[in-house]
Amino acid sequence: MNLYTTPQPARILDGKATAAAIKSELTERVTALKAKGVTPGLGTVLVGEDPGSKWYVGGKHKDCAEVGIESIRKDLPEDITQAELEAVLDELNNDPACTGYIVQLPLPKHIDTHAILERIDPAKDADGLHPTNLGRLVLNVSEPLDSPLPCTPHGCVELLLRHDIDLKGKKVLVVGRGVTVGRPLGLLLTRRSINATVTLAHTGTEDLAAELAQADVVIAAAGMPHMVKAEDLKPGAIVLDVGVSRVEDEETGKAKVTGDVAPDAKDVASWISPNPGGVGPMTRAMLLANVVEAAERQTR
Numbered sequence: 548m549n550l551y552t553t554p555q556p557a558r559i560l561d562g563k564a565t566a567a568a569i570k571s572e573l574t575e576r577v578t579a580l581k582a583k584g585v586t587p588g589l590g591t592v593l594v595g596e597d598p599g600s601k602w603y604v605g606g607k608h609k610d611c612a613e614v615g616i617e618s619i620r621k622d623l624p625e626d627i628t629q630a631e632l633e634a635v636l637d638e639l640n641n642d643p644a645c646t647g648y649i650v651q652l653p654l655p656k657h658i659d660t661h662a663i664l665e666r667i668d669p670a671k672d673a674d675g676l677h678p679t680n681l682g683r684l685v686l687n688v689s690e691p692l693d694s695p696l697p698c699t700p701h702g703c704v705e706l707l708l709r710h711d712i713d714l715k716g717k718k719v720l721v722v723g724r725g726v727t728v729g730r731p732l733g734l735l736l737t738r739r740s741i742n743a744t745v746t747l748a749h750t751g752t753e754d755l756a757a758e759l760a761q762a763d764v765v766i767a768a769a770g771m772p773h774m775v776k777a778e779d780l781k782p783g784a785i786v787l788d789v790g791v792s793r794v795e796d797e798e799t800g801k802a803k804v805t806g807d808v809a810p811d812a813k814d815v816a817s818w819i820s821p822n823p824g825g826v827g828p829m830t831r832a833m834l835l836a837n838v839v840e841a842a843e844r845q846t847r
């Protein structure tokens with residue numbers, strides 16, 4: 548045991564099991580919707596051949612089948628033009644079978660991602676990334692859930708709440724200011740219903756170690772392998788690992804997914820999310836929740 552270790556190893560924030568419980572609740576809500584004549588349908592838009600993106604989209608369709616949501620798949624070539632891609636979005640905007648859809652990110656460099664996200668009908672924005680829905684998050688008019696929340700931030704909060712972790716008054720350090728995770732997560736955590744005190748660290752942060760040392764909760768979403776190490780953490784900190792980097796496995800030479808949190812962090816933390824098996828499955832579950840909620844709004 549070194550100076551930083553806590554007496555017991557960290558407890559696991561089990562994203563896989565939590566996501567399975569959420570999916571089972573959603574299955575019941577889908578059954579109730581179908582009884583009212585509404586079948587939720589998720590559309591996915593995938594551009595290009597990136598193996599990671601293909602895997603994520605495949606997972607989304609598998610999840611839909613599990614809970615009874617229909618799915619519509621638009622797989623498009625890497626060299627698609629902005630206008631052609633916008634035409635596909637217009638098709639989904641006008642398709643009554645599609646209650647919500649996502650555009651898998653990142654998009655190729657020649658595509659204007661902001662313009663694409665703005666083209667999504669905000670009522671069908673299953674990722675909660677349309678400026679109207681992000682604006683609703685800023686204005687706090689989406690509480691409790693009148694508009695979709697971005698899936699990964701929502702998944703992080705839900706993972707903590709479902710392990711009975713109260714964030715009220717806690718100092719939460721979010722590392723990373725990206726639009727899909729860091730920024731919306733900061734907004735979500737500062738809602739009155741959660742009431743955390745949030746610091747958003749980024750590449751311009753001068754002394755990340757000092758911020759980490761003070762944080763009760765660390766949510767690492769920077770995409771930098773093993774940047775959060777045991778010696779940086781306050782003993783007993785709660786640690787969520789959102790990072791996804793593909794690196795070469797030194798033993799096998801094959802690509803493997805590595806998170807932002809070093810393995811030894813588990814010796815210091817009180818709770819830790821595994822990666823894989825933590826925030827990733829929660830991201831998937833929250834997407835399904837957004838689709839079901841969009842369909843439920845149609846019935847109100």
Ligand SMILES: Nc1nc2c(c(=O)[nH]1)N[C@@H](CN(C=O)c1ccc(C(=O)N[C@@H](CCC(=O)O)C(=O)O)cc1)CN2
Nearest residue numbers: 603649650651652653674698804823824825827828830
């Ligand atoms: N339109 C979007 N694009 C992207 C999002 C998003 O929320 N919306 N997030 C990520 C990718 N993503 C979903 O799309 C995603 C990432 C990771 C997982 C996941 O379950 N990961 C597994 C491990 C997977 C592996 O081994 O590669 C885990 O953590 O257990 C699901 C979804 C970027 N793009």
